Amino acid sequence: MTVDGEAVRLKTEADEPGWEVDPDDEWGLAIIATVGRQLKLRREAVGMRAAEFGTVVGYGEDMVYKIESGKRIPRPEFLDRADEALGAGGLLSAMKEDVAKVRYPKKVRELAQLEAQAVEIGVYESHSVNGLLQTPDHARSLFEAMQPPYSPDEVERMVAARMARRSVFERAPAPALSFVQEEAALRRPIGGRMAWRQQLEHLLEVGRLHNVVLQVMPLNSETHSGLDGRIEMLKFGDGTAVGRSDGAFNGRPTSDPKQLRVLELRYGTIRAQALSPGESLAFIEQLLGET
Known part of the structure; x- marks a missing residue:
């Protein structure tokens, strides 16, 4: 069937147009x-039953x-098709802006908002590749x-939320971003060999950005100040x-100046103990060559 000349595939319950509400x-x-x-009001106003509307x-x-009962978050394309089918004149499509604000889980939105406001972000990641650096796969x-x-x-909702956070790399003026990654996390072939290669290639691409400093903590480092975790x-x-x-501090976010100084000292020491940015990119290139 078609809507506005475009084919519309009838979907199964497994790939219906919405996300769970937090x-x-x-x-x-x-x-x-x-x-x-x-x-619902628009649909009923034109005298269309839910089954008929769904088919359209x-x-x-x-x-x-x-x-309609607020149990699922509609996807943008659903609102566009609903707007056309119900003759809403763009009013339903305009709701995409409001829906976009809540399509991701609350905790992810709050983190993304902080990242969008930050002028400087520093992360030491011990067990996995940091979320800001991850590829979709x-x-x-x-x-x-x-x-x-x-x-x-x-x-898919969580993947989309994580990818949306990567807009921090496109901000102007650009924030200063620094990452220290454990070597072990870079060696684990998450998602298979092809996905692993793509992840390493992405790290090289990001690590060469003018506002990004990417470092690797080598496995042969006998000890360092990040052994307690992220x-x-x-x-x-x-x-x-x-x-x-x-x-x-029980793993909780803190804005206390004294506690922040402790974290700054630890992170600064970790950066000093890691490979230099140039050595780190060379290491990732070498690891990519081994895959």
């Missing part, structure tokens, strides 16, 4: 409930009810390996900062 996100729940209510836009009746493989398992729908620090234009470490 039950702890009150703001997001309110927005999605409002969007769903507007969809290419989705199942059950999913139409879920979106690498991230997908990590989410698929988690226990208890995510549904396929949630995996460290993350974000600094803002007004002089404030927030930091977190797996091995300090």
